[in-house]
Amino acid sequence: MSPAAAEPLTPERILETTEEVLRRYGPAKATVVDVARALGVSHGSVYRHFPSKAALREAVTQRWLGKTVGRLEEIASDGAGSAPSKLEAWLEALFDAKRHKAGDDPELFATYTVLLAENSGVVESHLAELVEQLGRIIAEGVEAGSLDVPDVPAAARAVFDATGRFHDPQYAAEWTSPTITREFEAVTSLVIRGLRA
Amino acid sequence: MSPAAAEPLTPERILETTEEVLRRYGPAKATVVDVARALGVSHGSVYRHFPSKAALREAVTQRWLGKTVGRLEEIASDGAGSAPSKLEAWLEALFDAKRHKAGDDPELFATYTVLLAENSGVVESHLAELVEQLGRIIAEGVEAGSLDVPDVPAAARAVFDATGRFHDPQYAAEWTSPTITREFEAVTSLVIRGLRA
DNA sequence: CGGGTGACAGATTTCAATATCTGTCACCCG
């Protein structure tokens, strides 16, 4: 009895529509009823596929975080290049990805920043995955003799922490500063220098 | 016509009482009327000494930030000790000061975190002062040959940025983690190693 | 019988009225 009731109702379609609704109404006003309305079903149906609004939002968050990881994974597992240059490329790719997400559609970025704050568990495992990638690059550098660190996982974590200003969404407002690139390079080169053999 | 109308009304007394009121009611509910009531005067009198509520809160903020600087300045201008060890001591003193402020009275700390967000101008010049202190230590190290950096102010800024997780109040919640000290040491030693000759 | 429905209870949000606060100013007092 509504515009789009043709396709079968899958978790996938619900997630897509939820993103759409979040984009349109923002995190504060997007409701499960809105999502159901956009799908042309009753809100009870949405609860067949997701146990709660929180779970639905968590799934959307996970999806969004997943998009960045692919590109970074490529760099981390790329056979060519020295560890220091891979490290630099990886950190720059992370910063670029975040900066573009924030700059291209600030409202949507603000929406996801709210979702991130709501879903600290999802964020935590996402961060762990990124630190693990960093660890693999550093381990490779230690193997090859270009880097020298006593404790690879700790160093990976330290590199990630030290560059927080350039990937933590809480700092997004500063990413439009004209000097931010210079600052990024200063921190990055300082940190990489600190890892060198 | 009120409890404490003996002393003359000075900016100093107003500031003290404002701190008191902020401590009691929090940043959202502390009003100029509350401050005046606590002082036993009309709120019009408070406006004789401060042009606006914002200016009053700004002055309180500045006062609070000033308290940390003294101890750090001591370390920065201490004649004895090598630059790297002074750097480490300075960073640790900064972290300790923040961590204690946050841990000893979390509510008051939250109050000041709100004030900090309101008064970005005050914060900016406070941060500039801290970075300047770092710069003096680093310059000393370069002079003495223990450190080697191409651009001292940029390096000072980079050190400050890289250690943000351990002084930016936005991360205060993480300062109670049992692993935070280890993480602090990892970042600090990484950064100092990056500055070494 | 897997998947959808819509009525329902309790929790949460919205909205408009009411109250309080900010900032000004003419006036007052020692």
Place this chain on the structure above:
DNA sequence: CGGGTGACAGATATTGAAATCTGTCACCCG
């Protein structure tokens, strides 16, 4: 006449009643 007062006009915050939302469930349909 420097410093304090309190009444006042917006601006902002509080409050409580009404509307909406979340999550459940008995029922229904192919």
